[in-house]
Amino acid sequence: MESNGLKGKNLVVVQLSGGNDYLNTVVPYQDGLYYDYRPNMGLRGESVIPVDDRIGFNSHMAPFKRMYDRGMVAVIMGVGYPEPNRSHFRSMDIWHTAEPLTSSSEGWLGKVTRALDPEGRNPVTAVNFGRGLPRALAYPGVSVASVGALESYGLYTGLAGAHNRDALLDTVSRIYQPMSEEGFPSLRILQTGRGALDGADLLRQAPGHHNSSVEYPEDNPIAQSLKGVAQVTSAHLGTRIFYTAHGSFDTHTNELVNHTLLWDQLSEAVECFWADMEEQGAADDTVMWMFSEFGRRVADNGTGTDHGSGGCAFLIGPSVKGGLYGDYPNLDSAAQLDGDVRYNTDYRDVYATILESFMELESEPILNSRFGQLDLATV
């Protein structure tokens, strides 16, 4: 299936679930206050890779730093939204719906999918790697493929002893033909079934289209998801939105072990992915958005950190103007918001920028309002 003729870039979302600790990701390593607030969790010396004379990356982000040095990583510091909510669910909903103040069940990327494919012609315009639809992709009438693993995606793949799978699929495929609504309230269920079957066929074959010298680590779940993204990209199915998640970053305890492991996995996976994208010639057509529902408290709790507000996010790709955006973390007690880093960049400004500067879409109908633009694109 060819792309639908729209020029914008494909969007790869990497959700850091659980609340990624901003201050141990982008470390204010010259700020005495950081070490005052984090007597146990503060990163020192070789645990920090300096980025400039004020901040550095967690040393477990070495591949990330290499990409940063190539100018393809925009670090958005202090990103957040008004009236921060410290519940995982609610805060994630806020990021997913682009509505910080009212509860909504419509996802911003669901609306993007609708804008990209208004008639719902392509069942794989948006592909989620994981089971269950993230609310970001939920929108009435928009179908999204949710894939556990590409090779085993589709109907009856987990059925024990399903030697009869082909026979089952043949018959089910005959039944789900949207030709007559006799017996049903409308054609919709049949169309949905058709989309599901077609989408499954397309996606399951995607790995066969992928030739790459990049070796994604096997025991790294986010690397495997991003490999899936690369496979679907190489199959040219017209997929425009890819959704992946990594975690859990909910590091209330044992943070120095857990947080670093997660970033080891993530940095390696992301570096593999971009090497692969370049090999496929798809890097310039792709942009990656990495966010978390919130940052964590400024002060540690002994062995970890609790839920906070303002955090950091990343926009990555060769079309991104790399560098540091937003204000440096200000840990002065007067500058804090109830013990958290105060946000200084509205996340919807980044959404608007992704939509307008990278996806070539009008942001206002999707975000319900006009937001500022950040200067993040190289052209």
Added chain:
Amino acid sequence: MDVELMAQLLRRAGFGTTRDQIDKYLQQGYEATVEELLNPVHREPEDQDLMDRYFVASVEARSPGHADPQWAWRLATNPNPLEEKIALFWHGLMAVGGVKLDHGLEMLTEIELFRRFGLGRFEDLLLEISRNPGMMYWLDNQNSHSGAPNENYGRELLELFSMGIDENGEGAYSEDDVKAAARAFTGWASEVTPPPFFLGPFPMVFRFNPDDHDDSEKTFLGQTGNWNGDDIVRIISEQRATARFVAMRLYDYFVSDTPNDEEIERLSDVFEENDGEIRAVLRAIFNSDHFKSEDVRYRKMKSPSDLVFGTVRLVDRFDLPELDSGTLANNTLFMGQHLLNPPSVEGWHEGEEWVDSGALIERINFASAEVSRTDGRGVQRMLARVRDAGDELDGAEFVEACLDAMGSIDVSPRTRSILIDHANGHGTPWETDASDSTDRAVEMFQLIVSTPDYQYC
């Protein structure tokens, strides 16, 4: 006696059941079954102790995630299915979500409240939920003080729980009524009690604080007095708009995805004539010619809960609350229904919105795996029934025997003819004694739960 009708009653008033169970109900008759369903003997579940022993993390559940296994077990096994069905109805209508109320114990308290009061008088239910600490926290009533009322509860009480609004966002009440209701509920608060064990959740109890209650005169829906919260609930429950709103939502949940104004008017009358008793409205639904007609048969999309717990009940596989049953709620989540965490204060939208392509794949994969459990009681009974239908069955007979064995499912003529083609594709009739008789029957069960027809109830 109409097997199809009885099967529909059990799908709507419950989650569907086995063919054997339908036979038992048929022996006592339709109306007697309606009464049995409407009058569950409420008791502490005998299996609470069992649940506590098997779902250890679920005891005094901290988060909604810890509470899931308990409700999933009851949804899958409660012998009074309407208790769970009505609890799920009110959970969707008076939605309290784990997104804010991160307190599993309180969530289960609410579900139990809905079981106990969900079939009784609407006014009693509304009063109970207004005194419910989880609800008060969810809608900020603990922040509502005399002189500084928080309007959240007053507004949602009117808009979402009782009188409703029309397509234009207009309700049969004014902003002044919202404010009066909010003032009447000032002083309705809760307090936490000590946790039962170290690091356990803090159970919450209702407490009325007279010093924080605005006792001055208020005019609410045209009536003036020194109203307290219970007066507001009483006045709301007397409104025609309330009767109509509740009738509409019950119709939507129990009868059809397509509204029927005539029926909703009739049910609103029943609501008023019976002092707002939900049981009376449901009786009027289930015994109506409309409910029994072809117009509404298979005209409701199964919710993920209908699909998951209906299929689990069909295959009748659980004796004990084992780990698998604890994770059933994950399956409804994968299909788009996160129990104990509705998407918003509005609850869930019923109908075709439930099924997108990802959800349909989850539904088919889940249901086809369940009916493949040949070691389970339910599937064995299904196989036995197919065998009872005859030693040798041609395609049409075989499909009919399988549909009947699965709780008298009906499918559209087109679906049926494709299923018959599939059966005939084997080249020989189905034979009881043939070595592939079980495989062929299971394959047909797998196909039947994969049909679009099976997505409706």
